[in-house]
Amino acid sequence: MKIFASYSIKGGVGKTSLSVNLSYAFRCAGLQTLLVDLDPQGAATFYFRVSSTEKFPLKGDGLSVSGLREAIRESDYSGLDILPASPSYRKFDIALDGMRKSRKQLRFLMDELASDYDAVVLDCPPGLTLLSENVFRASDLLLVPVIPTVLSSRTLAQAYEFFAGHDLPAGVIRPFFSMVQSSHRMHHDLMATLPAEFPAFLKTAVPHAASVEKMGLHRSPIQTFDPDCPAARAYAALSLEVLALRGQS
C-alpha cells in the first residue's frame, strides 16, 4: 500500500481537486483505492456525494481502527472507497496532542489498512499543524500543488524548511504546478525558474480549467463528465507519473 498526500500550507491551490481526480485515476488503473478526507470542510466527501460522518471517533489513547473501518463508504465507482470528513476533525490536533507518539498516529492507523488497499490518498487541510506532521510521517509521497505565484512558491519553501528543521525526509515532497494559466506572464516566468530552485517538481502541470469548478455541480471526478478536457488529461498523466515514482505503474 502506498500513501499519497495532497498537501499545501496554503489554501485554494487545488488540493481537493487533486485528491478526487487522483483517487479516481488510481481506481481506473486497477488499484484498490481509499480517499481519506482529513479536511473538516469535507469538500472531497461532498464531491463523491457521501455524507460526512460523526462516527469516526478521536479517542485520547489513539485513533480507533474499528471506528475507521465502520466509517468507510464505497463510492459510486467500484474500487474507490471514501473515508468521509468529520466535523470532529476540527479537534484533530487537540486529540493528537493528548496521545502517546502523537506524530505517528496516522501512520499507525494507515498500517491497519495495508491489506485492504493498494493506494491511499490523503486530502489534507491547509496549515502546518500536528496533523500535518502526522501526514508527513505517514506519506510515501507528499504532492504539493503550487500555483505559479509568489505566495504559493513561498509556502513551498516553508514546507521544505519545516522538513529540514524536523529531521523529515525532504525527498517525499513532490511539488507540481497547479491551476496554470499559460497566458499569465508571471505563471510563465515562475514555471521557468522554480524547478531550478526546487528540482523535485513533477513534469506534469495541471491547467486552470472551468471543468474543475464544475466538479461541484456534477459532484463527481472531472474524468467522468469531461474526460477530454486538458485538466482531466493532466490528472491522468499526473497519476501515471506518481505511480511510476512509486513503482506501481
Add this chain to the structure above:
Amino acid sequence: MRAAWMEAFGPGARDFSAPSADPAMPAGLVLSPRAVEEFEVEVMDTPSWGLWGAGLVLFRRGSSLALCGKGSMMAEAAGPSEGGFFWWDLRKSELGERLGEAAGIRKIDAVARLGVAARDFEVSNGEGKVVFRFGVVSVGRAGSLRVLVPRPLRGYGAEAEACCLALGGAEMREGGLLERALADAGVSPHLSSGPARAEIPPGLPAAEALRRVVSPALETAWKNEEGIIRDTDTEFLHDYRVSLRKARSALGLLSGALDAAGVSRVRDALGLMAARTNRLRDLDVYLLARRDHEDSVPEVLRPAVRALFDSLSEERTREQASVASALLAPRHRELTQEISALFDRPDGLAPGPEAEVPIAAAVSARVARRHRKIAKLARDLGAETPDAQLHAIRIQCKKLRYLLEFFAAAVPQAATILEHPLRRLQNRLGAFNDASVQREFLLDLWQHAGPGLPPDRAVAVGTLAGLLHAQGAGFRAGAQRALEALTSPALLKSVRRSLPPVNTIYP
C-alpha cells in the same frame, strides 16, 4: 468488477421467480434501471464432468473463460471461443493450472448452453449517491429461472437490507441456479465414466454374480466407443480398454461359473477388440508424456525429440483412423450386441459346473490361492530377476485386485486388509511397466528404422531410452519393497484367517 450474471450462480443469489408485483423502495431512495444484456454462456466440462466433481464450474462467454468454485469466481483467462480444448492449450495462467489439476488429460468442451438475460439496477439516496446495486438474472428457456443478485456497497448495509426487504425474493432452494438451469436444458452432470458397482451379496450364485460384473463393464466399453471414434480425448480409449480387460478378466477369474466354450469365445473376441487398439494406446501413452520427455533431454537434443514425436503424432492420426473405422464396421456393431446379449439375460450363456456355488465361497478360495501364488513368485525376486518375472507378478496382482474389486462384498475382510498394500504395489509396478513399455517402444522404433534413422533422431531415441531405463530401475526397487510388504508371512496369515473355510459358511 464481477458481472452480475456470474454471481447469479453463487451462494448470495436469491430466488426471484416470483418477485413482488410492484417493489416500492424505502422512503427517500430512488430505483433506476441500468444496463440490460442478453447473451449465451456455455458451461464447460470434461466428458466425465471432472470439473463439476472437483467443485468447479467453468463458464465460457465468447473467448472469455471464468472458473468458479462453490459460487465464487477463482480465475479468469482468455481461451478459444469455440470447440473443445485441453488445459495445456491455454496460455500459462492460474485458471490453466487449476484446470490442469481438475481435468487432467481430459478434453474440456461445452456440456450446456444457457441463455442469460441480466438487468442491472441502482438505488440512490437523496444526495444522488448510489447506496445499493442489484441485478436480476434470468436463465434458461423463456427466462423461467430468475434470481436476484444483491450487490451491497461498503458502508451502506442498512440501505441494502431495506432494499432487499422491499424487493422480496426467497432463499435459493437446494441445488442452486446452475443445477436448475442445467436440468432445464436437459443436462445432468454424471461424475464417472466407469460402471456402477454391482450389488453382489455373498450368497449369490457365481454365474449370476459374474453376469452382474461383466454386463456393466461391457456397457461401459461400448459407451466409450463414440469418444474413440470422434477422438475427443485419449481417456475414452483408456476407459474402453480397462472395461474390456475387466470383463475379460472377470470371466477368466470365475472360470467354471459359465459354460467354458462360450466364455472362451467371448474372451477371445474381447481380447481381439483390445488388441486392435494396442498400438494406438502405446502411441497415446507416449504422446501424453511428450512435454516431460522434451524437458528431460538436453536443449541440443530437443529438436530431434520434437521431430520424433511429430512422426509419432502422424502415426497416431493414421492409427486412430484405422481404429475408428474398425469400430464403425457393421460386423463390430453386431458383435458387441451379440456379446452383450449373452450377459444381459440369465440364459445367455449356459451355466458351468460352479454356476450355483455361492460367490463368497468361489471368491474366498481364489483370493487365498492367488495371494499364495504371488508370494511364491516373489520369493526369489532379486536385482538379477528378469523383467518378465516382475511382469508376471504384476499380472497376478492385477487379477487379485480385480477379484477383490468385483466381489468385495463377498470377502469384505480380505478386501480391506489387502486394499492398501495391493494398491501401493500396483502403483509402483504400473509405473515400472509404463517405463519398460515406453523404452521397448523406442528400441523397437530404432530397430525397425535401422540405418534409415537420422543420426540426431537416433541419439534422441538412445537418450530417452536410457532415461526410461534409469527411471524404470527406480520404480522396480520401490515395487520390490511393496511386494515384500504384500507377501509378508503376517499378511498372508491375516488374509487366510479372514477367509473362513467354505464349508463352514455355506455347508
